[in-house]
Amino acid sequence: MKMQYQDVVELAKRRGIFWPSFEIYNGLSGFYDYGPIGSLIKDNIISVWKHIFIDLEHMAPIDSPNINPQEVLDASGHTKVFTDYITYCERCGEAYRADELIKKKLPDYEFTxxxxxxxxxxxxxxxxxxxxxxxxxxEKFNLMLSTKIGPGKGKLSYLRPETAQGIFINFPPYLRYFREKLPFGVVQVGKGFRNEISPRQSLLRLREFNMAEAEVFFDPENIVWNGFFNDMMSLRVRLLTNRGEDVEITLGEAMERGIIKQQPIAYFIGLTYRFLKNIGMDTGRIRFRQHHPEELAHYSKDCWDCEVETSNGWIEVTGIADRNQYDIRQHIEHSGADLYFLKKLNIPRKIKVKRYRALDTKFKEIFGKDWEKAKRYLESLDVNIKNPVFQGKLIPEDAYSVVEIEEEEEFSKEIAWVIEPSFGIDRIILSLLEHSLYAREGTGYKVLKLKPHISPFKVAVLPLMSKDGLDDEAMRIERMLREENFTVYYDESGSIGKRYARADEIGVPYCITVDYQTLKDGTVTLRERDSTSQERIRKEDLPDRLRRLINRCITTI
RNA sequence: GCGGGUGUAGUGUAGCGGUCAGCACAGGGGCUUCCCAAGCCUCUAACCCGGGUUCAAAUCCCGGCACCCGCACCA
Structure with missing residues (x-):
């Protein structure tokens, strides 16, 4: 039996996966806590994401501040675009965006x-x-949360609406880290903040949310990502185009037919699919939907959302956006910083530059035996440097002239092109829980069929009864497994059936039961969660056996 | 933010002016050699918050907060 969103929320609260924050103070809409089980699940999902993006795709991590000074978000366009002006009808209370109303009468209206x-x-x-x-x-409504830094009036700052800006403004050190070669990717897992008007449906729309973003920088003339997965283009996915097509084709075909324009977008769609499949999302309920031109973000020219079907309908869990050169260009213009990359030209181009030209006779007079050194120095100087000095002596103006000469340039300054896959971790957790939760036939007891590497615990150790030394033996096995680096759930309360049920409900994939036979011959039973089938194995064989069972899930990406 | 609905132990619910606020499951302790939430005994535990009406409020009214369903919003 398929479970609904409500069943997930009920289980989440009862078993410590997540619950509304600040409940003892009446709660606060749009904020949720992850409990003991949820925190472990979240970490496991993030570690798969990092494995793919950092270990396999060789992207580099960053951890930048949650609080961003106003300048950053002025440059990115967020302070402007995130501000809406809302007007209400005095009679019926209907709300409108003021600029939209004006635009209907004056189509080319721009807010001034x-x-x-x-x-x-x-x-x-x-x-x-x-x-x-x-x-x-x-009324002015800003979708960003603001704060002030420092004493007194303070410096106006915002809690970041996305982690991306922290990456863009750090382009130079990452360019250096990657030896000045494009393309490269930078990833950030962290929190984003938006002052949502009406947060809803627990983890679906939060005011403080977890995101995992990758900003991938390309040479604009060569937007290609040669990633870890050579077979990516043969992967079949479901695509919904903005022309209304709904097709299931390989990514290669989608490129050939021009449905997907950019190779990295196709590749990252594939990567997203593999990530979701690996953590256990139902692949039959995953699709990629292209944005219509009018729903694109201010920075984006093309965007594909990954949507997952749940009892709340299709929900967006990932966006893969072509952010082009927008963000970096904006930061160059606003900060004046050099966020370009140097591109070696195949054919050096000729450009006209102004240079100082020394008058040899004058230089010999002034600098004597060092005159040639002085000449080389002057002629290498930028002509914008006025009143040049050499060896502490001002070079008089009549000792040189400024000439325009033709030089060959081997490098040009370019702005990198950015494609961004951006993942909403909370929505991924919520939909994964719904895809994973089912009721056992007959009894109706709930089971969370999380894959072993996502499960909060890899194995439960249960004494058949907590007496006759069964509990002592179980605790010895528990300790042994912990020392072998397994996360272990130990439970000796209630009856054995209850304990299986409790472990099933939080997704523990394997249960080890210590019974009377264990005391005689050192064997235990190993029970698999979904089939409930058991086999008897020697306790010394447990670590290897479990490792094999779990690894199979991690490595099939 | 608007309209409609809901808010009772950890969870799911009954009670709709006067109840020791009932039940089920979960949880703690005990008994039972006990492998799929078994049984028996026992214990713990709740009326969202604030005001008002009333002799008396979980119950009626007002306000807040939260959740659910629509609308709007979702870069």
């Missing part, structure tokens, strides 16, 4: 100032579209 906006609404006589009632003055 608040006063202008108010005047335009008055002059155009805009009223409620539903009931014709008068509208309130527009």
């Amino acid at each position: 100032s608040y006063d202008d906006m108010v005047k335009k609404i008055e002059h155009l006589g805009i009223r409620c579209e539903k009931c014709g009632g008068p509208l309130t003055k527009p």
Whole structure:
């Protein structure tokens, strides 16, 4: 039997996966805690993500601040784009975005100032579209959470709406780290913050959320990602194009047919699919949907969302966006920093540059035997450096001239092109739990069929009864397994059947039971969660056996 | 943010002016050689918060908070 979202929420609260934050103070909408089980599951999912992006794809991690000064988000466009002006109907209460209302009458309207906006609404006589009632003055609503840094007035700052900006502004050290060669990827796993108007459905829309983002930088003339998976283009996925096609084809075909324009987008779609499959998402309920032009973010030219089907419908869990050169260009313009990369030209190009030209006779007079050194120095100088000095002596103006000469340039300064796969970890956890939860036939008891490497515990150790030394033997086995680096769930309360059920409910894949035979011959039973089938094995064989069972799941990506 | 609904032990619920606030499951302790939430005994544990009406409020009214369903929003 398939489980619903409500069943997941009930289980999550009861068994310590997640619950609403701040409950003793009435709660606060849009914030959730991960409990003992949920925290372990979340870490396991993130470690698979890191394994793929960092270990296999050779991307580099970064950990940058959650709080960003205003300048960063001015440059990225977020302070402007994230501010909405909302106006309400005084009669029926309907809410509108003020700029959208004006745009309907003046299609090329651009926001300039608040006063202008108010005047335009008055002059155009805009009223409620539903009931014709008068509208309130527009209210400013910023989708970012702000704070002040330092004493006094403080410096206006925001909690980052995405982890991406921390990567863009650190482009130079990563360019150096990757030996000045493109393409390369930088990944960040961390929190993002948005002041959502109406957070809903537990982990689906949070005000503080976990994200895992990769910013991949390309030479604009060669946007290709040669990743770890050579077979990626033969992977079949379901694609929904913005022209309304719904097709299941290989990524290679999608490229050939022009459905996907950029090779890295196809590759990252494949990577997303493999990641979700590896953590145990139902692959029959995964699709990739291309954004319509009007729903694209301000920075993006093309974007494919990965959507997963749940009882709440298809929900977006990952976005793969072509951010082009937008962000880096913005940061160059706003900060003045050199965020270019140097590209060696195949054919050096000729350019005209201004140079100082020394007058040899004058130089011989002034610098004597060092005159040639002085000449070389001057002629290498940038002509913007006025009043050149050599060996502490000002070089008089009549000792040189400025000439324009033709030089060959071997490098050009370019702005990297960015493609970004961005994962919403909380939504992935929520939908994975729903895909994993089922009720056992007959009894109706819930089972979370998490894969062993995602499960909060790899194995449960259970004495058949907590007496006759069975519990002591079980604890010895538990300790042995912990020393072998397994995460172990030990339970001796209630009856054996209860303990199996409790372990099933939080997704523990294997249970080891210590019974009377264990005391005689050193064997235990090993029970598999979904089949409930048992086999008897020697306790010394447990570590190797379990390792093999678990590894099989980690390595099939 | 708007409209509608809901808020009772850890979970799921009954009670709808006067109840020791009931039940089931879960949880703790005990008994039973006990392999799939078995049984028996026993214990713990709740009326979302704040105001009001009333002799009396979990129950009626108002406000807040949270959740659910729509609408809007979701870069």
